[in-house]
Amino acid sequence: MSALKKIFISAGILIIGIQFFRPAPNRSNKDSDADISKIVSTSDSVQVLLKIACYDCHSNNTNYPWYSNIQPVDWLLANHIRKGKNELNYSEFGSYSPRRQLSKLNGITNSIRDDIMPLSSYKLMHKNSILSTNGKELLIKWLQQAKDSLSVRN
Amino acid sequence: MGLLIAVSTLTISTANSTQSRVSIKEFVSSYLQMKNAFAEDNSSGAATAGKKLEAAFKNFDKSSLTTAQKKTYEDVETDAREHAEHIGKNGGNIAHQREHFVLLSKDIYDLVKAFGGGQVLYRDFDPMANNGKGAFWLSETKDIKNPYMGKAMLTSGSVKEEIK
Numbered sequence: 001m002s003a004l005k006k007i008f009i010s011a012g013i014l015i016i017g018i019q020f021f022r023p024a025p026n027r028s029n030k031d032s033d034a035d036i037s038k039i040v041s042t043s044d045s046v047q048v049l050l051k052i053a054c055y056d057c058h059s060n061n062t063n064y065p066w067y068s069n070i071q072p073v074d075w076l077l078a079n080h081i082r083k084g085k086n087e088l089n090y091s092e093f094g095s096y097s098p099r100r101q102l103s104k105l106n107g108i109t110n111s112i113r114d115d116i117m118p119l120s121s122y123k124l125m126h127k128n129s130i131l132s133t134n135g136k137e138l139l140i141k142w143l144q145q146a147k148d149s150l151s152v153r154n
Numbered sequence: 155m156g157l158l159i160a161v162s163t164l165t166i167s168t169a170n171s172t173q174s175r176v177s178i179k180e181f182v183s184s185y186l187q188m189k190n191a192f193a194e195d196n197s198s199g200a201a202t203a204g205k206k207l208e209a210a211f212k213n214f215d216k217s218s219l220t221t222a223q224k225k226t227y228e229d230v231e232t233d234a235r236e237h238a239e240h241i242g243k244n245g246g247n248i249a250h251q252r253e254h255f256v257l258l259s260k261d262i263y264d265l266v267k268a269f270g271g272g273q274v275l276y277r278d279f280d281p282m283a284n285n286g287k288g289a290f291w292l293s294e295t296k297d298i299k300n301p302y303m304g305k306a307m308l309t310s311g312s313v314k315e316e317i318k
Contacts, residue, residue, distance in 0.1 A: 100233045103257050110253050 018071040023078035028060040034094030040146040053118050053129045057084030060091035101150055109143045112136055178265055179272040180210035185262045186294050192301030197248040204242030211235045226268045234261035252302055256289045274318055280311030
């Protein structure tokens with residue numbers, strides 16, 4: 001057996017082998033009481049936009065693409081989602097302090113306004129996550145209202 | 155009854171002496187270093203100060219804080235650390251750094267109000283900063299050096315409060 005053949009066979013075994021090791025999916029079936037929609041009033045159209053454009057990486061529920069079934073894609077996604085949730089998790093928004101909530105709302109507004117979010121790599125794979133001008137305006141208006149309602153409350 | 159009053163007086167005096175021992179001068183000096191870097195449009199200088207501020211939060215000894223002080227401190231800490239981290243990581247993107255600086259200034263102001271800045275500070279305000287929404291900052295000098303506008307409009311803004 002040539003050395004090249006050996007490399008191919010062991011790579012093949014490795015690829016098949018890692019298919020059996022999957023990270024835990026980011027999927028919570030229960031409705032979170034700390035979800036942002038429970039903290040600030042959120043219309044259905046805003047909710048839909050958030051789900052399509054943000055929730056895959058910034059909530060406790062990811063809508064996984066088909067290719068996540070192939071390893072090591074799932075691991076890469078899991079790492080990505082972990083980082084995303086660490087930065088901002090809409091499902092746990094209510095657990096943030098009022099100060100942090102306002103900070104986050106500001107950050108979200110700036111990221112959407114400046115097209116930093118959704119990430120371009122994400123938009124490449126999820127064409128429907130690209131926000132239209134109207135969609136952006138709708139979200140930014142909602143964020144402003146959210147900020148106002150929180151500032152009054154505190 | 156007399157004993158009770160004596161005990162509560164004792165508690166208050168202990169709380170006061172603890173308060174005077176808490177020093178946040180590391181936070182204030184890194185913040186001012188950052189403010190001055192922004193006033194000079196120095197993005198990498200602001201990033202360096204951001205990392206310093208983040209380290210100051212990491213190394214701060216919370217054990218001498220009273221329960222009430224701890225609550226105030228921790229509320230500010232989670233938020234401010236994140237801003238410091240982002241400013242530290244975004245050398246080269248001064249617009250983004252300045253957005254975090256708006257909120258960081260509020261955090262540091264609240265810390266100074268709660269624990270004392272250890273030096274005279276001024277709270278300055280510029281109604282044009284922050285995309286016309288207005289923003290304030292803290293300064294060690296009475297002269298205005300605007301960290302949001304930098305060299306373009308260095309003296310825009312005014313002193314709103316003197317914090318001793």
